[in-house]
Amino acid sequence: xxxxxxxxxxxxxxxxxxxxxxxxxxxxxxxxxxxxxxxxxxxxxxxxxxxxxxxxxxxxxxxxxxxxxxxxxxxxxxxxxxxxxxxxxxxxxxxxxxxxxxxxxxxxxxxxxxxxxxxxxxxxxxxxxxxxxxxxxxxxxxxxxxxxxxxxxxxxxxxxxxxxxxxxxxxxxxxxxxxxxxxxxxxxxxxxxxxxxxxxxxxxxxxxxxxxxxxxxxxxxxxxxxxxxxxxxxxxxxxxxxxxxxxxxxxxxxxxxxxxxxxxxxxxxxxxxxxxxxxxxxxxxxxxxxxxxxxxxxxxxxxxxxxxxxxxxxxxxxxxxxxxxxxxxxxxxxxxxxxxxxxxxxxxxxxxxxxxxxxxxxxxxxxxxxxxxxxxxxxxxxxxxxxxxxxxxxxxxxxxxxxxxxxxxxxxxxxxxxxxxxxxxxxxxxxxxxxxxxxxxxxxxxxxxxxxxxxxxxxxxxxxxxxxxxxxxxxxxxxxxxxxxxxxxxxxxxxxxxxxxxxxxxxxxxxxxxxxxxxxxxxxxxxxxxxxxxxxxxxxxxxxxxxxxxxxxxxxxxxxxxxxxxxxxxxxxxxxx
Amino acid sequence: xxxxxxxxxxxxxxxxxxxxxxxxxxxxxxxxxxxxxxxxxxxxxxxxxxxxxxxxxxxxxxxxxxxxxxxxxxxxxxxxxxxxxxxxxxxxxx
Ligand SMILES: Cc1cc2nc3c(=O)[nH]c(=O)nc-3n(C[C@H](O)[C@H](O)[C@H](O)COP(=O)(O)OP(=O)(O)OC[C@H]3O[C@@H](n4cnc5c(N)ncnc54)[C@H](O)[C@@H]3O)c2cc1C
Numbered sequence: 001x002x003x004x005x006x007x008x009x010x011x012x013x014x015x016x017x018x019x020x021x022x023x024x025x026x027x028x029x030x031x032x033x034x035x036x037x038x039x040x041x042x043x044x045x046x047x048x049x050x051x052x053x054x055x056x057x058x059x060x061x062x063x064x065x066x067x068x069x070x071x072x073x074x075x076x077x078x079x080x081x082x083x084x085x086x087x088x089x090x091x092x093x094x095x096x097x098x099x100x101x102x103x104x105x106x107x108x109x110x111x112x113x114x115x116x117x118x119x120x121x122x123x124x125x126x127x128x129x130x131x132x133x134x135x136x137x138x139x140x141x142x143x144x145x146x147x148x149x150x151x152x153x154x155x156x157x158x159x160x161x162x163x164x165x166x167x168x169x170x171x172x173x174x175x176x177x178x179x180x181x182x183x184x185x186x187x188x189x190x191x192x193x194x195x196x197x198x199x200x201x202x203x204x205x206x207x208x209x210x211x212x213x214x215x216x217x218x219x220x221x222x223x224x225x226x227x228x229x230x231x232x233x234x235x236x237x238x239x240x241x242x243x244x245x246x247x248x249x250x251x252x253x254x255x256x257x258x259x260x261x262x263x264x265x266x267x268x269x270x271x272x273x274x275x276x277x278x279x280x281x282x283x284x285x286x287x288x289x290x291x292x293x294x295x296x297x298x299x300x301x302x303x304x305x306x307x308x309x310x311x312x313x314x315x316x317x318x319x320x321x322x323x324x325x326x327x328x329x330x331x332x333x334x335x336x337x338x339x340x341x342x343x344x345x346x347x348x349x350x351x352x353x354x355x356x357x358x359x360x361x362x363x364x365x366x367x368x369x370x371x372x373x374x375x376x377x378x379x380x381x382x383x384x385x386x387x388x389x390x391x392x393x394x395x396x397x398x399x400x401x402x403x404x405x406x407x408x409x410x411x412x413x414x415x416x417x418x419x420x421x422x423x424x425x426x427x428x429x430x431x432x433x434x435x436x437x438x439x440x441x442x443x444x445x446x447x448x449x450x451x452x453x454x455x456x457x458x459x460x461x462x463x464x465x466x467x468x469x470x471x472x473x474x475x476x477x478x479x480x481x482x483x484x485x486x487x488x489x490x491x492x493x494x495x496x497x498x499x500x501x502x503x504x505x506x507x508x509x510x511x512x513x514x515x516x517x518x519x520x521x522x523x524x525x526x527x528x529x530x531x532x533x534x535x536x537x538x539x540x541x542x543x544x545x546x547x548x549x550x551x552x553x554x555x556x557x558x559x560x561x562x563x564x565x566x567x568x569x570x571x572x573x574x575x576x577x
Numbered sequence: 578x579x580x581x582x583x584x585x586x587x588x589x590x591x592x593x594x595x596x597x598x599x600x601x602x603x604x605x606x607x608x609x610x611x612x613x614x615x616x617x618x619x620x621x622x623x624x625x626x627x628x629x630x631x632x633x634x635x636x637x638x639x640x641x642x643x644x645x646x647x648x649x650x651x652x653x654x655x656x657x658x659x660x661x662x663x664x665x666x667x668x669x670x671x
Contacts, residue, residue, distance in 0.1 A: 130623065172615075173623055173647040230623070231644055312627070378624035382631045417643045418627045471628045473602040473621040 006045065006069055010076050013041050022351060025077050026344075028204040029354055032196070034157065035204050038080045042073065043113040051088040053095050053410070056107035062407055063239070064301040067246040068558070074250020075257070078358035081247055083205040086153045088243060089366065090116030090162050092236040093178045096412045097224035102180050105220075109160060117158040118240075119149030119210060120233060127371045129164065129176070129230060134212065136165035136177060142218045143179065148194065150209030153365075156193040157206045159183050164229050176229035179221045181212075190215040201357035235415040237367060238311040241319035242300045244366045248326035249297055251359040252290045255333045256547070256555045258352050259283060262337055263548045274548030281537050282332050284544030287555050288520030289329035291511070292492050293322045294558050295521060299397055299424055299495040305407035306400040308414040313376065313383065313422050320372035321488040323363040330356050370481075377476035377484040379418070385429075385463035388421045395423045397495070398431070401502035403559060425459070425487070428494040431501060432456045444514040448500075451522035451533060455493045458529045462486050489528040496521035499557065510546045510553045517543070517557050586663050592656035595633070599652060602629060612652035633659070639666050 013020040019037035028035045042048075050066050052058020060066060066088075074081035087110060094106045110116060125131035134147025149155065149163055161181045168175035183191050194209030224232045263283065266273045273279050300318040304311060334341040334356060340349035341356075363369045382388070393399065400407065432452045438445055462483065469480055476484070500506055500518045511517040519539045526533050533539075547555065596610045603610070603619055610619065621629065627643045634641035639662055649655040 172617060172650070173626070173644075231647075375624055379628050379631065382628060382635075388635070418631050470604070471602055471625070471632065472604070473599075473619060473625045473629075475622070 006047075006072050009041075009045060010072060013038070014076060020076050020080070022077075022348075025079070025204075026350060026354060029079065030203075032198065032203045034206055035077065035080050035083060038077065039084050042080070042084050047073075047084065048087060048110050048113055051091055052107045052110050056095065056103055057111060058107060061409060063242065063304045063410060064298060064407065067243060067249070067297060067301045070243065071246040071250040071253065074247045075253035076250075078247060078251055078254070078355055079202045079204050081250060082153065082202050082358070082361070084115075085243070085247070086118070087114075087116045087158075089236075089240045090118040090154070090158070090160065092239055093118075093162050093232050094180055094223050096232055096236055096415070097178070097228075098413075102220055102223065106160070106180060114160055115154045115158040116160040116162060117152050117154035117210075119152045119155065119161055119163040121151060122148060123150050123209075127368060129233065130171055130173070132164055132166055132171075132176060134163065134165050135169075136167050136179060139216055142216060143221065145179065145181070145212040145215045145217060148209060148211045150194050151197055151207050152209050154206050155210045156196065156208040161210060162223065164233055167226055167229070173230050174227040176233075177226050178223040178229040178232050179217060180223050181215070181217055181221055186215050186217065189213070199361075201354075201360050203357075231417065234312075234417055235412070238315040238415055239304060239412075240366055241315040241372065242297070242304060242311070244362060245293070245297045245300070245318050245322040247362050248323045248359065249290070249293055251355050251362070252293060252326050252329055253555070254355050255330055255352060256286060256290060258349060259286065259333045259336060260547060260551050261348065262340060264551060272548070274544070277541065279336060280544035280548065281540040282336055282544070283547045284520065284540035284542065285524070286329050286332045286336075287543045287547050288517075288524045288540060289325055289332070290555050291517045291557050292496060292521045292524055293325050293329075294556060295496040295499050296322055296325075296492050298558055299401065299498065302400050302405075302407055303397070303424065305410055307395055307423050308411060309416045310419040310422055310424075311415060312417055313379065313419040314424065316367075316372040316376045317488050317491045319367055320369050320376065320484075321492060323359075324369050325492075326359065327363060330359060373481055373484045373488075374476055376487060377480045378471075380466055380476075380480060380483055380487065381469050381471045383419075383422055383425075383487070384466040384469075385426075385459065396427050396430070397424050397498035398427065398434075398501045401498050403503050403505065422491070424498065425491045425494045427498060428456060428459055428490065431494060431497045434501060435497075442514075444516075444519075447535070448515050448518060448522070451519060451526065452493075452497060454526055454531055454533065455490065455497075455522060455529075458486070458526070458531060459490045462490060486529060489525050492528075493522055493525035496525070505559075506557055510550055511543075511557060514542070516546070586660050588656045588660040591660050591663075592652055595652045595656055595659075598629070598633065598636075610652060612656070615650040616646065616652070617650060637663060639663060 019041040025035055049059040052060055054061040070081055070085050094103050122132050136143045136145045145165055163179055164176050165179055166175055167177040190213050192211045194211055196208045199207050263274045296318055300314050303314045337352055340346050341352045344350040344353050435449045435452050506512045520543045523533050523536045523539045592612050599610045626646050630641045630643040630646055649658045
């Protein structure tokens with residue numbers, strides 16, 4: 001598989017003078033200039049092909065693999081991943097609209113390395129998509145656009161822009177339409193870039209905007225149907241939000257790498273730093289954050305193939321949960337790095353301050369943590385355990401998380417605005433029952449059963465609390481938002497358990513022995529639910545020992561992180577509907 | 578939760594029933610829901626509409642996409658639409 005050579009190419013490019021040389025990238029950061037060399041290297045390698053679905057001539061056919069790719073880039077430099085990966089976001093609406101739109105045209109452009117921007121936000125609108133005032137009106141056989149999109153990534157560098165425009169002056173959910181604009185095909189001075197904004201992180205990225213002044217665009221700029229824009233965007237966001245969490249995973253990888261180097265190099269009181277118990281347990285906690293983030297991200301990516309009709313819930317959970325989790329992880333690692341996490345001039349360690357700044361945008365864009373949590377909160381009464389029929393066995397994550405399982409082709413037509421159920425969290429009772437029925441009687445297995453039992457109890461309590469939630473017509477209450485957060489923690493625990501069930505390989509090796517990674521995940525989840533297990537410190541300590549003593553073992557439970565992933569059996573399964 | 582148990586539903590019955598459902602979402606509304614007014618005017622926002630659609634779907638036993646409420650934004654229009662859908666699909670769904 002071609003994707004596996006990206007890590008080694010990135011390692012080559014990171015040598016002094018290479019396009020990913022950290023010195024070059026930090027110089028761009030300081031000067032707030034675009035990391036053009038790094039993006040060109042990714043273009044030459046062929047990353048843009050992964051932004052285009054296979055049916056349009058690209059290589060995008062598996063979201064889990066795509067997440068792994070973008071994560072690898074993000075682990076090297078988050079600004080570059082944000083700057084380059086944006087083209088994926090810019091394209092989704094058009095692929096989703098199908099052949100009715102300018103899909104083939106866009107595919108040719110992206111494959112040729114053209115960046116694409118996605119303009120949803122407006123200066124006065126923020127997260128409120130229905131507040132958009134950029135207007136498109138019919139003009140001859142085509143359209144005329146007026147208004148602004150800001151802030152938008154790639155808005156100045158990208159010749160192509162996918163925008164959401166108001167087509168009905170009254171607005172409303174049928175009042176908006178998506179257009180794909182090629183700036184090169186517009187009259188001079190009718191499209192004006194808005195200046196690049198100075199930013200706290202991703203300083204080199206092209207965070208700017210665009211202004212349309214009675215810009216005339218041809219009929220074929222229309223994406224999907226007139227009035228179909230909000231629906232298209234809400235469905236596209238279900239995919240882009242899952243992809244965005246790969247940026248967090250990459251940031252976590254980068255930070256853990258720096259932490260390991262520090263643990264190896266730093267000696268205090270005549271001893272290795274990891275001999276301090278607090279350091280070990282904190283490092284272990286940071287590793288547990290990574291495993292849990294991986295479990296959610298990977299489950300969401302596979303869910304996109306298997307249960308796309310559930311993505312409105314699953315993508316909201318992933319985007320609300322993972323970036324926040326990684327923010328907490330970065331705080332832990334920053335604490336441990338101490339001065340080196342703060343000083344930017346100490347060789348190598350300056351990268352931490354940069355990645356921490358860069359990562360702060362991930363919980364904000366593509367729908368903030370709170371916007372996603374609110375979307376989840378709004379449908380919580382419907383997700384109450386037992387309210388809706390459980391999914392069939394074929395829809396269980398244990399089935400489609402198996403290593404050898406080849407995901408069904410991504411069928412964007414199956415996306416829905418409302419998930420009929422949540423097969424991941426819905427599987428929790430069966431997952432826990434499966435543990436209780438295990439033959440294995442080791443101490444580790446008993447501990448897993450006890451942690452999982454506590455999680456199931458917490459989930460049942462959540463179910464009871466959800467019974468009292470009345471649906472409302474407006475924004476969810478603060479109490480309901482907190483329930484949504486508890487839902488996310490339970491979901492994350494279910495994802496970790498499902499991965500454990502599905503992949504026997506994860507019960508051996510440095511992380512799997514004694515089910516250590518799973519204990520770490522479940523402990524973190526129970527802490528998040530306010531039920532810290534008694535043995536938490538010991539669990540994190542054990543993980544921290546591996547972090548410190550086995551620096552070559554990636555802090556990951558996903559096979560796609562290593563170049564020697566097990567061979568897949570190549571079978572293609574048709575997903576259960 | 579009770580399922581709406583009538584096979585052949587008159588739009589007017591359905592309308593009355595929908596008015597009650599909408600009112601549940603708007604506990605602070607001090608008046609009856611006017612079936613000719615758009616639900617958005619009552620502050621039923623786009624997320625709430627998703628939940629509302631799911632609620633109606635569950636209780637009627639037919640698929641109700643949230644976009645149906647976008648396309649038929651008042652209770653009156655929605656009732657007509659759903660009554661037609663029910664008449665068409667109810668026999669197979671049972
Ligand atoms: C670096 C960067 C790049 C960006 N790139 C793009 C891009 O390419 N394209 C694009 O369209 N946009 C882009 N954005 C805009 C970004 O998506 C918006 O900033 C985001 O949607 C939030 O809008 P806002 O910051 O105006 O916050 P507001 O919408 O003003 O929100 C203010 C606060 O209220 C909270 N909030 C908002 N709505 C809700 C809700 N329903 N429930 C609970 N809390 C809520 C928010 O979380 C936030 O804390 C970018 C932003 C940045 C910083």
